[in-house]
Amino acid sequence: MxxxxxxxxxxxxxxxxxxxxxxxxxxxxxxxxxxxxxxxxxxxxxxxxxxxxxxxxxxxxxxxxxxxxxAGRGEHLDDTDLYDDVRPALAELQARGVRVVIAGNQTVRAGELLRGLDLPADVIATSGGWGCAKPGREFFERVVVAAGTPRERILYVGDHPANDTLAAAAAGLRTAHLRRGPWGHLWADDPQVRDTADWVIDGLHDLLDVVNAT
Structure with missing residues (x-):
C-alpha cells in the first residue's frame, strides 16, 4: 500500500x-x-x-x-509555473489520506518560493536545504525520514531516469516515471526505465489510480 x-x-x-x-x-x-x-x-x-x-x-x-x-534577476516561481494538474492532484491525494512530500534538486531559495505557493503538501524540501542531492543515496534517505513511512510504501515520482526512477528504486522506494518535459518524454520507453519503474504515467491524476490499486 x-x-x-x-x-x-x-x-x-x-x-x-x-x-x-x-x-x-x-x-x-x-x-x-x-x-x-x-x-x-x-x-x-x-x-x-x-x-x-x-x-x-x-x-x-x-x-x-x-x-x-x-541584480534582482534571480529565481522566481508563481502559480503560472505549475503544471495544471498539480494543485488538484495533490489535494485529492491528501484527501485520500496519502502523505505528500515535495523534494527535488533545487536551491534553498527555490524551497522558500515553493512554500510560498501554499501547495497541498505535508513537506517541501530541497537539496539545497538538505545539503545532499539526487541521485545520491543520502537524499532518498532524507525522503524516507520526511515521509515517516516504510520505504516500500513510498512512491517517488519524477521525470529523470538517473536522478529519479533509477536512484529512488536503488534506495528501496517504489517509483513512477512521469512522461513530461524533455527527460520524461525522451526516456519514457527506455527499456531500463520500463524495467525499473513500477509505473509510467502521463500525468499526476494517474496517481489516483495507482493509490487505488495498491
Whole structure:
C-alpha cells in the first residue's frame, strides 16, 4: 500500500520554461538557442548546466547565480509555473489520506518560493536545504525520514531516469516515471526505465489510480 508520494520538482510539478528563459536573457543568448542546447545535452545524458557552459565556456554557475540574485534577476516561481494538474492532484491525494512530500534538486531559495505557493503538501524540501542531492543515496534517505513511512510504501515520482526512477528504486522506494518535459518524454520507453519503474504515467491524476490499486 502506498502511504506517501514524494515528488520531484522541475518538469514534474513546475515547468522549466521560465528558468531557462531567464538564463538565456542573463547570458544574452536567444532563448531558442538555450532550449535547443538543453535538449542536446539531455539527449547525450549530460548535466543540463552543460548547456550554459556551451554558450559561455568555463561559466561558474554558482557565481552567476549569486550575481543574478544580487541584480534582482534571480529565481522566481508563481502559480503560472505549475503544471495544471498539480494543485488538484495533490489535494485529492491528501484527501485520500496519502502523505505528500515535495523534494527535488533545487536551491534553498527555490524551497522558500515553493512554500510560498501554499501547495497541498505535508513537506517541501530541497537539496539545497538538505545539503545532499539526487541521485545520491543520502537524499532518498532524507525522503524516507520526511515521509515517516516504510520505504516500500513510498512512491517517488519524477521525470529523470538517473536522478529519479533509477536512484529512488536503488534506495528501496517504489517509483513512477512521469512522461513530461524533455527527460520524461525522451526516456519514457527506455527499456531500463520500463524495467525499473513500477509505473509510467502521463500525468499526476494517474496517481489516483495507482493509490487505488495498491
Amino acid at each position: 502506498i502511504q506517501t508520494i514524494a515528488f520531484d520538482v522541475g518538469e514534474t510539478l513546475v515547468r522549466d520554461d521560465r528558468y531557462w528563459a531567464s538564463w538565456a536573457d542573463w547570458l544574452g543568448a536567444p532563448r531558442h538557442t538555450v532550449s535547443a542546447l538543453v535538449g542536446a545535452v539531455v539527449a547525450q545524458g549530460r548535466d543540463n548546466a552543460d548547456a550554459l557552459r556551451l554558450i559561455r565556456p568555463g561559466l561558474d554557475i554558482a557565481a552567476e547565480y549569486a550575481a543574478r540574485e544580487a
